[in-house]
Amino acid sequence: MDFTFTEDQIAFRDAVSRFFMTEAAPEQLREVWETGAGRSAALRKKIAEQGLTALSVPEAEGGLGMGDIDWALMTQELGYYAIPDSLADTAYLAPGLLAGLPAGHALRAQWLPRVVDGSCRIAIGHPVNPWVADAHLADLLLMAHPVADGCELHAVPRAKVELTVLPSIDASRRLFEVRWHPDTETRVLDGVAGAPQWAATLDRAALNVGGQAIGLAQRMLDLATDYAAQRKQFGKPIGSFQAIKHHLADVVTEIEFARPVLYRAAAALAAGEPDASVRASHAKLACAAAAWTAARKAIQVHGAMGYTWEVDLQMFMKRAWVLDAAWGDRAFHRARLGAALLDAETLPSIGPGTTFA
Amino acid sequence: MDLTYTPEQQAFRAEVRAWLAAHAPRTPLQSYDTREGFEQHRAWEAELAEHGYSAITWPKELGGRGAGLIDWLVFEEEYWAADAPLRVNQNGLLLLAPTLMEFGTAEQKARFLPRTARCDDMWAQGWSEPNAGSDMASITSRAIRDGDHYVLNGQKTWSTRALFANWMFGLFRSDPESSRHHGLSYLLVPLDAEGITVRPIKALNGKFAFAEVFFKDVHVSVENRVGEEGQGWHVAMATAGFERGLLLRSPARYQRTAKRLVELYRRHRGEAAHDGTLRDAVLRAWMGAEAYTLSSYHTVARLQHGAKIGAESSTNKIFWSELDLDMHETAMHLLGARAELIDDPEVHEWLEGFLFAQAGPIYAGSNEIQRNIIAERMLGLPKN
Ligand SMILES: Cc1cc2nc3c(=O)[nH]c(=O)nc-3n(C[C@H](O)[C@H](O)[C@H](O)COP(=O)(O)OP(=O)(O)OC[C@H]3O[C@@H](n4cnc5c(N)ncnc54)[C@H](O)[C@@H]3O)c2cc1C
Numbered sequence: 001m002d003f004t005f006t007e008d009q010i011a012f013r014d015a016v017s018r019f020f021m022t023e024a025a026p027e028q029l030r031e032v033w034e035t036g037a038g039r040s041a042a043l044r045k046k047i048a049e050q051g052l053t054a055l056s057v058p059e060a061e062g063g064l065g066m067g068d069i070d071w072a073l074m075t076q077e078l079g080y081y082a083i084p085d086s087l088a089d090t091a092y093l094a095p096g097l098l099a100g101l102p103a104g105h106a107l108r109a110q111w112l113p114r115v116v117d118g119s120c121r122i123a124i125g126h127p128v129n130p131w132v133a134d135a136h137l138a139d140l141l142l143m144a145h146p147v148a149d150g151c152e153l154h155a156v157p158r159a160k161v162e163l164t165v166l167p168s169i170d171a172s173r174r175l176f177e178v179r180w181h182p183d184t185e186t187r188v189l190d191g192v193a194g195a196p197q198w199a200a201t202l203d204r205a206a207l208n209v210g211g212q213a214i215g216l217a218q219r220m221l222d223l224a225t226d227y228a229a230q231r232k233q234f235g236k237p238i239g240s241f242q243a244i245k246h247h248l249a250d251v252v253t254e255i256e257f258a259r260p261v262l263y264r265a266a267a268a269l270a271a272g273e274p275d276a277s278v279r280a281s282h283a284k285l286a287c288a289a290a291a292w293t294a295a296r297k298a299i300q301v302h303g304a305m306g307y308t309w310e311v312d313l314q315m316f317m318k319r320a321w322v323l324d325a326a327w328g329d330r331a332f333h334r335a336r337l338g339a340a341l342l343d344a345e346t347l348p349s350i351g352p353g354t355t356f357a
Numbered sequence: 358m359d360l361t362y363t364p365e366q367q368a369f370r371a372e373v374r375a376w377l378a379a380h381a382p383r384t385p386l387q388s389y390d391t392r393e394g395f396e397q398h399r400a401w402e403a404e405l406a407e408h409g410y411s412a413i414t415w416p417k418e419l420g421g422r423g424a425g426l427i428d429w430l431v432f433e434e435e436y437w438a439a440d441a442p443l444r445v446n447q448n449g450l451l452l453l454a455p456t457l458m459e460f461g462t463a464e465q466k467a468r469f470l471p472r473t474a475r476c477d478d479m480w481a482q483g484w485s486e487p488n489a490g491s492d493m494a495s496i497t498s499r500a501i502r503d504g505d506h507y508v509l510n511g512q513k514t515w516s517t518r519a520l521f522a523n524w525m526f527g528l529f530r531s532d533p534e535s536s537r538h539h540g541l542s543y544l545l546v547p548l549d550a551e552g553i554t555v556r557p558i559k560a561l562n563g564k565f566a567f568a569e570v571f572f573k574d575v576h577v578s579v580e581n582r583v584g585e586e587g588q589g590w591h592v593a594m595a596t597a598g599f600e601r602g603l604l605l606r607s608p609a610r611y612q613r614t615a616k617r618l619v620e621l622y623r624r625h626r627g628e629a630a631h632d633g634t635l636r637d638a639v640l641r642a643w644m645g646a647e648a649y650t651l652s653s654y655h656t657v658a659r660l661q662h663g664a665k666i667g668a669e670s671s672t673n674k675i676f677w678s679e680l681d682l683d684m685h686e687t688a689m690h691l692l693g694a695r696a697e698l699i700d701d702p703e704v705h706e707w708l709e710g711f712l713f714a715q716a717g718p719i720y721a722g723s724n725e726i727q728r729n730i731i732a733e734r735m736l737g738l739p740k741n
Contacts, residue, residue: 002661003657004658237739239736240738246725249729252736256676257676260655261647261648267360286644337640341640352434353431355647355654
């Protein structure tokens with residue numbers, strides 16, 4: 001029993017963090033976001049060079065073959081540095097779906113090596129999300145098509161979809177309504193085979209968003225702590241006032257008790273545990289709530305500065321706000337918990353001694 | 358990350374489970390805040406100790422079995438799952454013992470720890486005074502050195518179970534010229550010593566859960582000092598860390614409460630249906646207890662890799678005390694009008710727990726003080 005990460009995992013995470021700190025600083029991101037496409041091919045190439053896009057691709061296809069547990073660390077960095085959606089969709093969710101195809105399937109050989117070298121973007125259309133993020137630059141869209149006996153998986157080239165952009169309050173977001181027609185040419189898995197793949201994708205996505213939310217919460221806490229130490233009123237740093245201290249202490253506590261939930265969910269997904277969905281929903285709820293608390297407290301600590309476009313806090317708050325309802329809103333995830341814990345015919349295995357059983 | 362228990366840990370779990378199934382009292386003991394209940398609890402502690410279950414993480418020669426922290430978590434899980442009695446001597450086992458392990462002499466450890474494991478010695482904690490609560494450094498009770506002993510004068514208060522304890526560990530001002538956290542000494546005081554008066558205080562639940570303790574020219578041997586003279590603050594702070602950290606409140610306690618709450622909800626599903634907030638609160642209880650458990654396992658893993666628990670233990674204190682309140686409030690709402698009926702078998706434990714939960718954010722360092730600690734020591738914000 002060793003519920004923590006290896007030194008290698010931590011070292012990889014730290015390297016990625018240093019990379020984003022220099023290559024994805026807020027002012028650089030703001031510039032990219034102001035362009036119409038909102039994405040930088042140059043940055044994506046550098047990210048690939050760091051090994052991030054290879055992380056979740058099987059070794060047979062040229063990747064590093066790591067799993068959900070490694071991603072649980074990485075996704076926090078994506079949040080901390082406010083990296084836009086397409087990276088996780090391409091580098092984590094798409095490999096999960098593609099690696100779920102039988103070995104030797106043509107799509108695997110066609111796309112997974114391109115994920116690794118950073119030369120493609122893959123967008124994901126899941127029924128839980130009304131819209132598709134980053135569809136405009138996607139080389140491939142993996143689309144779900146619910147049918148009577150399950151949910152089909154379709155691989156749709158960009159040329160076969162029509163898009164309508166839906167501007168978001170989060171300047172990093174690029175959301176699209178996607179119109180497309182499923183046909184036998186695009187169909188990769190039938191409803192029965194596709195359903196478990198889409199279910200697993202939802203759980204991974206919940207983990208991924210949860211991790212980003214915790215990264216965002218940590219970033220907002222750090223920004224607010226720095227501000228509280230520097231800003232003076234009444235002749236002292238505002239961070240010496242107890243009301244300010246207590247705002248920030250609450251954020252610390254909420255983060256502290258959400259992170260291990262994220263890690264447990266990652267381990268459950270990696271091992272394919274039967275209650276992985278419950279763990280994933282718990283992680284998403286706990287982490288997203290921490291991020292909202294962090295946003296609320298951080299803006300309060302910043303005073304009017306926090307309400308400006310200028311101060312970077314807004315970038316992180318807005319991502320925290322929008323990610324809360326991405327990949328299932330709170331009602332959706334609570335309903336999953338409620339079905340398992342409260343409505344199931346027999347009492348599930350809960351209580352002392354069941355957490356790792 | 359390895360989330361499997363070793364074969365030894367699994368075997369230990371099975372052994373504890375089987376032993377508790379055979380030995381744990383079948384009917385609940387009376388409250389340990391009554392004389393009769395106290396004696397029942399003391400007998401149970403002696404039985405635990407006889408089989409090496411009283412303090413499993415202590416070294417063998419001191420009455421433990423040298424077990425690791427994962428074993429301790431496992432033991433607690435089995436203990437709470439078995440509905441076994443509350444631990445009456447937790448001050449001695451969880452607060453004094455770690456301090457003695459760190460600061461005590463070999464003689465002190467040998468003299469006190471095995472007796473504490475068996476509950477032959479039952480400990481009260483003597484920190485708070487009428488004018489020294491959160492501001493513990495303003496302690497005025499004195500211990501003036503006179504040759505090979507100290508002479509104690511003053512008053513302690515809120516001392517839990519001091520009515521039934523035979524020993525107290527406490528902080529006294531040994532340098533009368535000193536102020537604040539200087540010049541304090543950490544002393545072990547026999548409560549039957551001449552000059553000590555223990556006056557019980559009735560708590561919210563109507564029981565004599567704590568007491569005032571008065572000292573009038575009480576002689577305490579210098580041998581009973583833990584750590585150096587004048588270093589008592591340092592020694593006491595270490596104990597405070599243990600208390601609000603992992604040891605005092607193991608996660609299994611809250612997992613048991615959360616499970617009971619889920620069961621309560623499931624029994625009263627029909628009545629609860631008209632209030633969606635209740636359903637949500639029950640889910641939050643489960644999530645909170647799970648989060649606390651996971652955080653504890655994560656902390657233990659980090660400790661095993663050589664990390665130290667510092668101010669993070671303050672987040673623990675806030676989390677478990679607020680979780681406990683939230684869970685018991687939810688139970689009260691689920692029980693509705695019946696929640697006040699103390700003899701109702703379904704209500705009794707919830708109501709007792711609800712009252713006790715009120716104290717959680719106050720004792721062991723109030724939650725406001727914990728928030729100050731987090732902001733100053735974890736975030737580095739300036740002191741006021
Ligand atoms: C059930 C129970 C058992 C106890 N058992 C023991 C025991 O065995 N031994 C023992 O020594 N003591 C014991 N105590 C006492 C406990 O340690 C004190 O109650 C606690 O330290 C708070 O002190 P106080 O009650 O004097 O409250 P005060 O210090 O007067 O505080 C009152 C309120 O003011 C707030 N406050 C005080 N200072 C600050 C500050 N700097 N910043 C912000 N807010 C502040 C507090 O948070 C609290 O909300 C027990 C208490 C309870 C309730």
